[in-house]
Every structure is written in C-alpha cells, then in structure tokens.
Amino acid sequence: DQQVKQNSPSLSVQEGRISILNCDYTNSMFDYFLWYKKYPAEGPTFLISISSIKDKNEDGRFTVFLNKSAKHLSLHIVPSQPGDSAVYFCAASRRGGKLIFGQGTELSVKP
Amino acid sequence: KAGVTQTPRYLIKTRGQQVTLSCSPISGHRSVSWYQQTPGQGLQFLFEYFSETQRNKGNFPGRFSGRQFSNSRSEMNVSTLELGDSALYLCASKDLANTGELFFGEGSRLTVL
Secondary structure (H helix, E strand, O other): OOOEEOOOOEEEEEOOOOEEEEEEEOOOOOOEEEEEEEOOOOOOEEEEEEEOOOOEEEEOOEEEEEEOOOOEEEEEEOOOOHHHOEEEEEEEEOOOOOOEEOOOEEEEEEO | OOOOEEEOOEEEEOOOOOEEEEEEOOOOOOEEEEEEEEOOOEEEEEEEEEOOEEEEEOOOOOOEEEEEOOOOOEEEEEOOOOHHHOEEEEEEEEOOOOOOOOEEOOOEEEEEO
C-alpha cells in the first residue's frame, strides 16, 4: 500500500522555466511533509518542508504547496537551473512516526 | 560536524549469504533509520532505532534485522540473501528535537549475484 505517491517518474523542463513536481498521499493523519533531492551516488538531502497547519512554504527558488482537502502537495522551482537536475522525493509523516517516501521524480533541466 | 557515515559503500554477495551494514549517525543524533532504495520503488522504510530500541518497523521479512549500540551507531543485517535484495541501503539520523528532518548517509550499494 503506497501511502505517498509520485505519479510522474520523470520531468523535463527548460532552464529558466518553472518546474512543478507533484505528490499525493492517502493517510489523512500525516501532518508533516518534506521534499528531498538526490544526486546519483549520494544520499538524499533535505530541501524544504511544510506542516499541515500551513498551505505554503517558501525558501528562495523553492516553494511547497499543500492542499489538505485533496491530499496533494507540490514543489515549485522557479527559475529552474541545470544544477537542479536530480531525483526529487516527497515524504510524509505523523508526529513521531516514520517518514514515508514516494517513488521519486527525476527532474532534468535542459540549458 | 561530520555527516552520517555508512560502511561499506559497495559490496557484492551471493545468494544465501548474509551481510552486515554499518551506520554512524551525526554526533548527538540518537535516532537512526534505515531505508532500502530500488528503482521504481523509491525509499522503502526498514526500521528506526532510538536509544538502542526499535521504535518503528517497516514491512520487510524477518531476514532483515537491525540493532543500535549505546553510542547510537547502528547495524543492519540481512540473512539468506536473495537476488531481490540488491539495492542501495540508506541510513539516516535525526535530532528528535527537530520535527522530522532526516540526514542521510551516502548509502551502501549491495549487489546479490
């Protein structure tokens, strides 16, 4: 049972444009959501998070949006840069619980 | 501060063997989690340890086990290896004072032949 789903395995965008990565979850008890970025041969690194009491969190070029009624979150990267090319994982948890990850979306930003 | 350290980085085993992977968390972090990454499956949660006790467990067979030592270092063991166990095994630590951000190591790449 995949509680966190990223339905797009890959995404390709042009440098300077917006990248939108999507994530859906099924467990309404999740109250904390995170995005991680992973380069080949490296471990995932934390990017940005949002708690369920908010619907938006922004950090520089990265913004995460949370729609609790739709059980959907998205990560916006504006403007996209070639160095953003990586696999992006969304993750969710209940307070004190384990972090559940999605399958990942491979983003390719073309110069 | 040193990051999460995993050893070995790469290893090759044959079916039926067993393997032990090691993880040293960030200094001061007492929670250690293990994940398995395979293509198309993302990161699958194996287990989490805190203060030498297993706190959470994923849906993996009993061949997968782990433990944590008093210095917070952790090991995971896979017995009777199967071809499907080939994966990247990632260890992550966190400071429980922080809401939930995990800090990952670079992983141990296991290949089962």
